[in-house]
Amino acid sequence: xxxxxxxxxxxxxxxxxxxxxxxxxxxxxxxxxxxxxxxxxxxxxxxxxxxxxxxxxxxxxxxxxxxxxxxxxxxxxxxxxxxxxxxxxxxxxxxxxxxxxxxxxxxxxxxxxxxxxxxxxxxxxxxxxxxxxxxxxxxxxxxxxxxxxxxxxxxxxxxxxxxxxxxxxxxxxxxxxxxxxxxxxxxxxxxxxxxxxxxxxxxxxxxxxxxxxxxxxxxxxxxxxxxxxxxxxxxxxxxxxxxxxxxxxxxxxxxxxxxxxxxxxxxxxxxxxxxxxxxxxxxxxxxxxxxxxxxxxxxxxxxxxxxxxxxxxxxxxxxxxxxxxxxxxxxxxxxxxxxxxxxxxxxxxxxxxxxxxxxxxxxxxxxxxxxxxxxxxxxxxxxxx
Numbered sequence: 304x305x306x307x308x309x310x311x312x313x314x315x316x317x318x319x320x321x322x323x324x325x326x327x328x329x330x331x332x333x334x335x336x337x338x339x340x341x342x343x344x345x346x347x348x349x350x351x352x353x354x355x356x357x358x359x360x361x362x363x364x365x366x367x368x369x370x371x372x373x374x375x376x377x378x379x380x381x382x383x384x385x386x387x388x389x390x391x392x393x394x395x396x397x398x399x400x401x402x403x404x405x406x407x408x409x410x411x412x413x414x415x416x417x418x419x420x421x422x423x424x425x426x427x428x429x430x431x432x433x434x435x436x437x438x439x440x441x442x443x444x445x446x447x448x449x450x451x452x453x454x455x456x457x458x459x460x461x462x463x464x465x466x467x468x469x470x471x472x473x474x475x476x477x478x479x480x481x482x483x484x485x486x487x488x489x490x491x492x493x494x495x496x497x498x499x500x501x502x503x504x505x506x507x508x509x510x511x512x513x514x515x516x517x518x519x520x521x522x523x524x525x526x527x528x529x530x531x532x533x534x535x536x537x538x539x540x541x542x543x544x545x546x547x548x549x550x551x552x553x554x555x556x557x558x559x560x561x562x563x564x565x566x567x568x569x570x571x572x573x574x575x576x577x578x579x580x581x582x583x584x585x586x587x588x589x590x591x592x593x594x595x596x597x598x599x600x601x602x603x604x605x606x607x608x609x610x611x612x613x614x615x616x617x618x619x620x621x622x623x624x625x626x627x628x629x630x631x632x633x634x635x636x637x638x639x640x641x642x643x644x645x646x647x648x649x650x651x652x653x654x655x656x657x658x659x660x661x662x663x664x665x666x667x668x669x670x671x672x673x674x675x676x677x678x679x680x681x682x683x684x685x686x687x688x
Contacts, residue, residue, distance in 0.1 A: 305573070306333045308390045308417070310383060310408060311399035312347050313340035315504040316422045316448065316565060320397055321347065323570050323581075330573070334389035336382070336400065341366065348374070355389045357382030380404070384411045392416030395573075397448070398423040401506050402630055403623070403672050406430045410665065413437045413445075420572040422448040424523045429623040429668050431526030445527075446572040451520055452527055453568035454546035454559035459528070461549070461557040470530060471548040471556070472520055473540035474600070477512035479643075480541065484604060490643040492636065509633045513646050518611025522622050525615055532616050537608065539598040544587070562587055607647050610654065619659040620671045627675035628653035635683055649679055 307324075311317040312335040324330040334355035337344030341363050348356060348371060357377040358364050364378040377385040387396050387408035396412040397420045398405050405423030410430070412419060414437065421427070427434060438445055447453050455470050478498045479490060495512045496505060503511070510516035521535050546568075548558040561567055562585045570581060587593065602609040614621045632649040635641040641649075653675055660667055 304329055304331055306331050306390045306394040308333060308387055308394070308396045308412070309335040309399065310387060310397065310405065310423075311336060311338065311401065313337045313343040314399055314401065315507070316399035316569070317397075318343075319565050320399060320569050321351065322583075323566050323573065325350075333394070334386040336386045338400075339363070345370065355386055357386040380407065384408045387412045388415050388417065390417055393418070395420055397572075398426065399448070401425075401504060403429055403626060403669075407665075407669070409434065410437060413441050413443055416441055416443055418443050419445040420448055420569075421445055422569075424449060424519045425626055427523040427526045428519050428626055429620075429672065430665065431522070431622075432618075432662070433665060433668075435526055435529075446575055447523075447527060448565075448568050448572050449520065449523075450563075450565060450568050451547045452524060453571055455524065455528060455549060457559050457571070458547065458549035458557040462551045466552045467530070467534070468550040468552050468554075469534040469536055470524060470528060471536045471538055471550060472517065472524060473543070473545050473547055473597075474514065474517045474537055475511065475543045476539050476541055477514065477516075478508065479512045480539075487644050488642060492639060495636075495643060505637055506630075506633055509636060509646075510629065512643075513629075514605035514608040515611070515629050515646075515650070517605075518608045518614075519626065521608075521611055522615040532612055537600045539600060541596055541598075542594065544593070544595060545597075560587065607650055610651065614654060617659060619661045620663045620668060621654060621657065621659050623663075623668050623671045624653050624657045624675050625650060627672045628679060631676040631679040635680070640683065653679065 307330055309317060309320060309332055332351040332353045335353050336357040338359050355375040356367060361378050364376045367376050384407055388411050392415055395418045398409055399422040403425045406426045406429060409419060409426045447456055451472050478495055496508050498508050498511060507516060517537055524535050525532060543563045545558045545560050548556050550556045567584055570579060614625045628650040632646040636643060636646055
């Protein structure tokens, strides 16, 4: 049996994790976090019977305590770390929360010797060097759950790492891929949230539309696979059937294909190194015509992705600045307080005006994240007075 801690149980990835393991006696959810969605969280508690649950608000913790008197409950950032470390060394943390809030619980889990199944890309983006050092020190495993990084991980098993020429991360182009830049100024929230291929949470869907999501994936791939940025390529692939590729020194390319479905990489991380049959998974149907299109990445259309490469190469706290500015800007856009195109402007401005700190400590990273978000939100309030 694999004992699991699950952060972000009510989110898009979290609910798919629960679907994959539901009814499977090989897995036991020992602890989880449910954020603000108390109604969904209560259903999950009743079905999976965890021993510890963390929520975001203290008032919600009090509500759960009345409903489940035998359940251990935490709240806030401390509760998140408690949920992450509730399992034992050698067990597994599935980190499916969104944002930099996932960094500290991951660190705490690694320090306890808990293996990591990672869907929270911000952890590696802002703390990649710290995480990599801790993984070596505590000799724990980290496996990616993101479809692109899972695909790369699987493709790399086809050859020697020393023979890798480059990795190729595919991008659908997001919900607005048919829009020219002249149309982006008036994009509504509902338009930006209408992704043609994937069903995801609101924040990641907006990130897909701006291509920030791909920028974060590039920086995450740099740390996960220990490759320089010049060996990480991004290409447009509207069908989202090829999840990523690896090119080897002889020019051969290994690709991982499948119907767009996060449950497959989730299960692979859980069953690694085995690939387990699951009758619930939809398979590609080659009795029908299948088209695969690939286009060079258009950095004029998606300049914020090009900026991600520059930020990644500079390193230090700039990836944290890029990520924090995006989190704040997306929040403002989803609240209908800024235009879609303002997201790019806010990120570019934040990166350009921040003095970099090389080899930052965890404290400096978290302080940078908080200060960048606070400054952006404060500036927006001042400009709207």
